[in-house]
Amino acid sequence: MLGYCDADWGGDLEDRRSTTWFVFMFGGGAISWSNKRQRTIALSTIEAEYMANTQATKEAIWITKLMMDLGYMEEKKMMVI
Amino acid sequence: MRKEYDSLMTNNTWTLVSLPADRKPISCKWVFKIKQGTNGEVERYKARLVARGFTQTYRVDYNETLAPVPKFTSIHCILALAALEDMEIHQMDVKTTFFNGELKEEIYMEQSQGFVHQGGEHLVCKLHKSLYGLKQSPRAWNQKLDVFIKSIEFMKSEADPNVYVTQVGDVKFFIVVYVDDLILVCNDQNKLLQIKEELNQKFEMKDLKELHFFLGMEVERNRDERLLRINQIKYLKEIFKRFRMEECKPIGVPLDPKVKLQNNANGNDESKEFPYQQAVGSLMYAMLCTRPDLAYPISMLNQHMGNPNMEHWMAVKRIFRYLQGTLQMKL
Secondary structure, eight states, X not given: OEEEEEEETTOOTTTOOOEEEEEEEETTEEEEEEEEEOSSOOSXXXXXXXXXXXXXXXXXXXXXXXXXXXXXXXXXXXXXX | OHHHHHHHHHTTOEEXXXXXXXXXXBOEEEEEEEEEOTTSOEEEEEEEEEEOGGGOOBTTTBSXXXXXXXXXXXXXXXXXXXXXXXXXXXXXXXXXXXXXXXXXXXXXXXXXXXXXXXXXXTOEEEESBOOBTOTTHHHHHHHHHXXXXXXXXXXXXXXXXXXXXXXXXTEEEEEEEETTEEEEEESOHHHHHHXXXXXXXXXXXXXXXXXXXXXXXXXXXXXXXXXXXXXXHHHHHHHHHHTTOTTOOOOSOSSOTTOOOOOOTTOOOOGGGSOHHHHHHHHHHHHHHHOGGGHHHHXXXXXXXXXXXXXXXXXXXXXXXXXXXXXXXXX
16 A cells, blocks of 8 residues: 655745645555645745645554454555655 | 325334423424336325424434444445455445434424324324434434444444444455445355345345445446446536536646636625535535545635635636546546
């Protein structure tokens, strides 16, 4: 299972908030995706990316848990790029 | 009407009692529907007794009303697994969902029009089973189903409370519950039949066999190649019709890169002139089900939900035009 995440720093010209974006792929298909404005104003690209990573990791933990409930995955088989 | 009333009686939905002094009964109503056949001819007349839920009082007639629904991610995950492992995916729905739920609260309802008990005009119905229209009906049903599925040796998933799992040796079985729709996923035909039979004995169910259509999503499979695709062509065509966009010309990109959506600065609310919220909401559902490509444009539109102007509406129309061009896209 692979997850991809990214952020655009200060994408909103009016209030300079960044946007988080992530998608998770499994078995050749996308199973979860999101595109959300960050609630806090990031002061650097790294900060924005870091917040995106947190969001994606939260989702990753949830999906891992679901897959474990379904009996399909051991921990640590998820990768977020 | 007679039939509906009789089925309510055999189901032991209520008993007639005299009303306690401190309680007010809720009212009820008969709702009539004409079921039409495919050519528009009258097939049968249907009557349904509904409770008027809005006459209920919080903490007196109802406490908790929340009934959980599964995340789309769980549905996607399970469909993906089923495709990879070449499992059976079947669907069932429950015929008289809400009558199956048992009520925890004491609820008194007026006797239904036309069926007042002779000589007992002052009596009211004390409800035992939930009725359509009661605020807690969906929850009561969900809890009843939950108890039953657990009793046939399924474990509830901790991550999503609408997913149930059981595994005996090599046989794996998942159930996803969406109110009265059930998706059954299993890699063993016999086990599948057995569980279907058990569900059928407990509730009145309709077996829809293999999953083709669920919540506006169409499912196609190619089992030789272990492929499964979902699309929403039908749903999208419907919303095109609803917002009168079926004739629009297709376009390649969902947002105009030259236009930067601004907040509606002059503050005059133009939203009465076009169904902005409804349109964005419909697109949002498509996005959540099958269209990750819409996630970005929709999040842009969402920010202006409270105060849209003409410019935002043009952007919505552009998404419709983009969809027109990419209708056949599948996940």
